[in-house]
Amino acid sequence: MDLVKFAEEALIEKKEFPEFKAGDTVTVVYKIKEGNKEREQLFQGVVLQRKGHGLTQTFTVRKISNGVGVERIFPLSSPKITRIDLNKRGVVRRARIFYLREIFGKKARIEEKRV
Amino acid sequence: MSGLIGTKIGMTSFFDADGKNIPCTVIQAGPCVVTHVKTKEKDGYSAVQLAYGERKEKNTPAALKGHFAKAKTTPKRRLIEFKGFEQDLNIGDQVTVSILEEGMYCDVVGESKGKGFQGVVKRHGFSGVGGQTHGQHNRLRAPGSMGASSWPSRVFKGMRMAGRMGGENVKMVNLQIVKVIPEQNLVLVKGAIPGAKGSYITIEI
Numbered sequence: 003m004d005l006v007k008f009a010e011e012a013l014i015e016k017k018e019f020p021e022f023k024a025g026d027t028v029t030v031v032y033k034i035k036e037g038n039k040e041r042e043q044l045f046q047g048v049v050l051q052r053k054g055h056g057l058t059q060t061f062t063v064r065k066i067s068n069g070v071g072v073e074r075i076f077p078l079s080s081p082k083i084t085r086i087d088l089n090k091r092g093v094v095r096r097a098r099i100f101y102l103r104e105i106f107g108k109k110a111r112i113e114e115k116r117v
Numbered sequence: 118m119s120g121l122i123g124t125k126i127g128m129t130s131f132f133d134a135d136g137k138n139i140p141c142t143v144i145q146a147g148p149c150v151v152t153h154v155k156t157k158e159k160d161g162y163s164a165v166q167l168a169y170g171e172r173k174e175k176n177t178p179a180a181l182k183g184h185f186a187k188a189k190t191t192p193k194r195r196l197i198e199f200k201g202f203e204q205d206l207n208i209g210d211q212v213t214v215s216i217l218e219e220g221m222y223c224d225v226v227g228e229s230k231g232k233g234f235q236g237v238v239k240r241h242g243f244s245g246v247g248g249q250t251h252g253q254h255n256r257l258r259a260p261g262s263m264g265a266s267s268w269p270s271r272v273f274k275g276m277r278m279a280g281r282m283g284g285e286n287v288k289m290v291n292l293q294i295v296k297v298i299p300e301q302n303l304v305l306v307k308g309a310i311p312g313a314k315g316s317y318i319t320i321e322i
Contacts, residue, residue: 006127009143009305012298013131057131081132 010057014079022061024049024099025092025112030063030076031085042084045074048112051098052078064102071103091115119216120199120321121146122169123304125227127314131295141295144225144304146217146320151210152188152196165202167212170194170317195317214304217297217322224290226319227312232283236260241277287311288321 022028029046047065050073054060059078064071076083092112102110123146130140153166168185170193177185177192185192188209204216217223237243237260245258260279264272295305304320312318 005145005301005303006129006143008301009126009296009298009303010129010131012303013129013296013305057129077132077138079132080138081136 007056014057017079017083019078019086020088022049022086022088024051024097025094026088027090027092027112028063029087029089030074030083031087032076032080032082033084034082046089047072047074048092048099048102050100050102066106091117118199118201118321119203120167120197120319121212121214121216121304122149122167122195122197122317122319123147123302124170125310125312125314125316125318126303128309139295139307140309141305141307142310144306144310144318144320145302146304147211147213147302149212150188150190150193151206151208151212152184152190152193153198154206154208155198162200163202164198164200165206166196166198168193168196197319199321214297214299214302217294217304217320219294219296221294221322222291223294223306224288224321225292225306225310226286226288226321227310227316229283229285229287229311230313231281234280235282236279237277240279240282243277 026049027047028049029044031042031044033040034043045063045065047063050062050064052059052061057079060075061078062073062075064073066072091114093115094112123144126143126145128140128142130138133139147169149167149169151165152168155162155164155166157163168188168190172192172194174182174192182192190209206212232239236258238245238258243260246253246256246261249257263276263278264270289308289310292306292308292310295307297304310318
């Protein structure tokens with residue numbers, strides 16, 4: 003057995019998130035610290051990629067905020083993430099949809115997957 | 118000084134209670150077999166020799182075969198002596214990760230990855246020539262002047278120059294032990310350790 007994987011399982015208990023991949027629209031609910039207070043913040047956008055595996059896996063979410071593209075990389079096992087909501091499943095042909103950075107508006111639409 | 122011999126498995130990271138991302142190295146350490154015990158009366162100092170890593174019998178010299186037969190164990194690859202071992206051990210005893218505890222600090226010795234023939238910028242941290250302009254065209258990473266004209270008019274011994282880099286024993290000191298998993302003989306230490314994956318390393322405490 004892969005011993006790194008074994009060690010990772012011993013380190014931390016797994017969190018349950020819905021399955022999502024590149025092209026899906028998700029809302030990430032995460033905790034931020036303001037002074038001494040802690041509150042939750044939302045980040046809704048399209049998943050560009052999932053990277054890595056195991057405890058070190060990350061995912062990138064992109065949204066358009068006030069006409070400016072904003073990307074955020076979240077570590078999947080971060081304790082700051084409380085919840086991930088899957089809003090929409092998208093149909094894309096690749097695992098990493100960086101072409102989304104070059105297009106805006108109508109062209110940047112992603113077809114919704116019909117279940 | 119107690120210790121263990123092990124293999125570097127790889128690296129990972131995890132989030133601790135404060136939410137900080139801690140990089141750590143996975144080491145498979147032990148079980149090591151005691152193959153020799155040196156005493157102050159007989160050898161002038163006290164030490165314990167540990168063996169680790171399987172080795173084929175046909176690749177073992179006859180003299181070593183006898184040495185391992187004394188400890189009633191199979192031939193091993195690595196034999197390392199630890200001076201002043203804290204536990205009382207006899208020949209044939211096993212040393213496992215149970216001597217380590219979470220939160221302890223240890224040193225890890227390993228052979229660093231070989232880098233081949235490297236210049237002074239990579240090998241000794243020289244800053245190179247500086248600007249790319251003002252007439253420089255082929256000496257951006259050159260070492261510069263090393264033995265001036267009238268005095269000393271020679272190059273001092275030990276002048277840092279280009280050459281073979283890496284492939285030497287490196288000790289990383291004060292690494293915190295994050296976790297010990299006795300079922301698979303695994304130890305997780307905070308930070309990086311020298312060597313490639315699968316290379317032999319020594320943990321000293």
